[in-house]
Structure formats: C-alpha cells, structure tokens
Amino acid sequence: MDLPVIILVGPTAVGKTFFSIEIAKQLQTEVISADSMQIYKDMSIGTAKVTDEERQGIIHHLIDVVSPNEAFTVSDFKRLALDKIDDLHHQQKIPVIAGGTGLYVNALIYDLDFSKTIGDEKIRNELQLLYENNGANFLHQLLSAKDPVSAKKIHPNNVKRVMRAIEVCLITQKPFSGFNPDFRKESENYDFIIIGLEINRELLYNRINERVDKMLHDGLIDEVISLVKKGYPKTLPAMQGIGYKEIIDYVEGQTTFDEAIRLIKRNSRRLAKRQFTWFKADPRIRWFQVDLEAPIKTKQNIMKFMKERGIRNEAVY
Numbered sequence: 591m592d593l594p595v596i597i598l599v600g601p602t603a604v605g606k607t608f609f610s611i612e613i614a615k616q617l618q619t620e621v622i623s624a625d626s627m628q629i630y631k632d633m634s635i636g637t638a639k640v641t642d643e644e645r646q647g648i649i650h651h652l653i654d655v656v657s658p659n660e661a662f663t664v665s666d667f668k669r670l671a672l673d674k675i676d677d678l679h680h681q682q683k684i685p686v687i688a689g690g691t692g693l694y695v696n697a698l699i700y701d702l703d704f705s706k707t708i709g710d711e712k713i714r715n716e717l718q719l720l721y722e723n724n725g726a727n728f729l730h731q732l733l734s735a736k737d738p739v740s741a742k743k744i745h746p747n748n749v750k751r752v753m754r755a756i757e758v759c760l761i762t763q764k765p766f767s768g769f770n771p772d773f774r775k776e777s778e779n780y781d782f783i784i785i786g787l788e789i790n791r792e793l794l795y796n797r798i799n800e801r802v803d804k805m806l807h808d809g810l811i812d813e814v815i816s817l818v819k820k821g822y823p824k825t826l827p828a829m830q831g832i833g834y835k836e837i838i839d840y841v842e843g844q845t846t847f848d849e850a851i852r853l854i855k856r857n858s859r860r861l862a863k864r865q866f867t868w869f870k871a872d873p874r875i876r877w878f879q880v881d882l883e884a885p886i887k888t889k890q891n892i893m894k895f896m897k898e899r900g901i902r903n904e905a906v907y
Contacts, residue, residue: 592781593679594901597624597687599695599869600787601862603797605880607640609787610688611648612889617684617901620649622674624689624698626718627831629655629662632817635810636833638801658817658828663711668697675780684901692868693718696750699782699874710761717753719827722861732756739767747867783899785892786875788866793882798858802833802851811837832857 596613598606610621623629627637631654640650651674656662671687671694678685689695693714721729730746736759744751755766789797814837822829824838833854840850869875876895881888 592779593675594899595675595685595687595698595780595782596896596901597695597698597782597784598689598787599624599692599784599875600690601794601865602638602690602858603801603862604787604789604794605885606688606690606787607638607644608885609785609880609889609892610686611640611644611646612886613892613896614648614686615646616889616893617686619683619686620651620678621686621688622671623650623652624667624671624687624691624694625653626667626691626694627828628653628689629667630658630828631656632820633658633813633828633831633834635805635808635813636831636837638805658822658826663715664693664697665711667694671698690865692750692865695784698777699784700776710757713757713760714753715827717756719830721749721753721864722832723830723857725860725864726752726867729753729756733759733766736760737765737767739765743767748871749864749868750871781899782874783896783901784872784875785895786869786877787880788877789880789882794862795859798862799855802855802858805833806851811841814838815841832861 596617598610598613600606614621625637627633628639629652630637633639639653652667652670655670675685675698687695687698717729720732726746726749729749729752730741730744733744733752733756734741737755740755744755746752758764758766788794810833814834817829817834818824818838818841824830824835829835829838836845836850836853836857839845840847845853878888878892878895
C-alpha cells in the first residue's frame with residue numbers, strides 16, 4: 591500500500607493554516623509547510639506565519655529554516671520535506687502538507703530529479719519570482735521572444751510549462767521546441783490526497799485586505815526596519831516578497847504609506863489569482879468551498895472525503 595500524504599493547497603488567506611491544524615488534530619499528526627517565504631527566519635508578520643497560539647500544540651516543520659540571505663532551492667525543500675514525511679510515517683503518523691507555493695507542491699508530487707535533468711535552480715527561482723511579481727502574461731512574452739514556436743503551443747496560463755520552456759532555452763541556448771523535455775512523472779512512493787480550498791473571489795479579496803491591515807497593526811513596518819538594520823539588502827529574493835519590498839520603498843522614501851499599503855493589497859490579490867490559476871490546472875485536486883460562517887462543516891466535508899480515500903480518524907497502519 592502506498593503511504594498516504596495529505597496536501598492542502600489554495601490561494602493566500604483562504605484558510606490553509608486553520609484547516610491543516612484541524613486535520614492534524616483529528617489525525618494526531620504534524621504539519622509540514624510548503625510556503626516559499628515562511629522558510630525564512632525573522633520574517634513572521636509579512637509571511638503570515640502560524641503563531642504559537644494558532645498551532646494549538648501541533649508541531650510544524652519547514653518554518654524558520656534559513657536566514658533571509660541564505661539560498662534555499664526547490665531541491666532543498668524536496669529533500670527536507672521527504673525526510674520529514676518518511677520520519678512521520680515511521681512514527682505511524684500521516685503527514686499533512688499545507689502551502690500555496692506550487693513549485694514546492696509539485697516537487698513532492700512528481701519524481702523531479704533535478705540533478706539528472708536539464709535544469710538550473712537559480713534560473714528556476716528567478717523565473718518564479720518574475721511570475722509572482724509580474725504575472726503569467728509577462729512570462730509568456732519572454733518565451734515568445736526566445737522561442738515563438740513553443741509560445742504558440744503553450745497557453746500563457748500553463749505557467750509551469752512556460753517557466754520550464756524558458757529555463758531550457760536559457761540553459762541550452764536552443765529553443766525548447768527542439769527538445770522533448772517532459773521529465774516529470776508522478777511519484778509512485780506515496781498516495782497523495784490533494785485538497786484544494788476556495789471561497790468566493792470577492793470574499794477572498796476582502797480577507798486579503800483585512801490580513802494586510804492586521805499585519806500593519808501587528809508591526810510589519812517594524813519587522814521590515816529590523817531586517818534592513820540587520821544588513822539584509824532589498825535585492826535578496828526574500829526581501830522581494832510581497833509586503834516587504836513595498837514597505838522598504840516606503841521606509842526609503844520612494845513612495846507614500848498609503849501607496850505602499852495599496853500595492854501590498856493589490857499584489858497579494860494578484861498572487862491569489864495566480865495561485866488559483868496554478869492549482870486549478872491540476873485535475874488531481876479535490877476542491878472544497880470554504881464556509882466562513884461554518885468552517886467546522888467544511889472540515890467535516892474534508893474528513894468525509896479523506897475517509898473515502900482510506901483515511902480514518904486514526905493512522906492507517
């Protein structure tokens with residue numbers, strides 16, 4: 591029997607933290623973060639890290655792993671996450687993965703052997719950053735300039751494929767259309783139960799705006815100032831994260847406070863839209879509409895689905 595792994599995905603502010611903890615409590619297990627910003631130390635408010643109170647005693651992994659000036663690649667995440675998944679299985683616990691970073695989730699689901707394929711982690715991470723900051727159309731325009739044939743075949747919303755095509759072009763100096771570089775196959779070691787969370791788009795955007803206001807109330811500006819004082823340059827990928835780059839511009843006098851907040855909210859909403867696009871393209875995901883008025887009902891629906899997939903209220907060993 592393949593070992594079960596539960597993965598919760600969805601856009602920012604949809605409730606992944608709450609539901610992952612509720613599921614972990616029910617299954618008496620632990621949570622592994624799949625968030626590319628929460629791996630950084632000293633960056634808690636702007637990344638919406640789960641607080642000690644929110645954890646309710648549930649152990650979380652892959653949070654506060656490296657300093658903002660340390661490199662951390664998708665390969666690093668995959669190695670650490672798989673080690674923890676195997677460790678939890680040895681403890682007869684079903685791992686719960688929660689996060690909105692599509693590349694991290696795909697690194698687990700697929701047998702991506704980065705060492706044996708045409709690939710460059712630095713380029714891949716830079717493309718991911720370009721996507722997060724500028725959107726899918728911007729990436730597709732880059733591909734059109736380098737490989738018009740591939741650009742005509744690959745839809746702009748197929749972001750993973752667009753990024754891969756650009757990566758191969760940059761590494762080989764040859765068009766992606768001249769290769770057969772589909773190096774992915776689904777992992778056969780685990781039974782991935784992938785749960786997607788969604789809510790009405792307007793409600794989600796309201797939650798995002800409220801979250802940004804709470805971040806400011808909780809001390810986001812002081813957090814950013816502290817990072818700058820520690821000598822972390824704004825050119826670091828970590829410091830280019832949403833919420834940090836905008837506040838740095840405000841602190842440096844390059845924009846007003848009101849404009850910085852407007853941009854954080856706008857960029858967060860755009861991130862949520864891109865996350866929806868990324869995950870909605872995956873047919874393996876079972877989507878659940880979050881009921882904000884009755885979240886426990888949503889949890890019960892999720893638990894019912896997991897039971898149908900062979901997950902009971904206790905470990906299945």
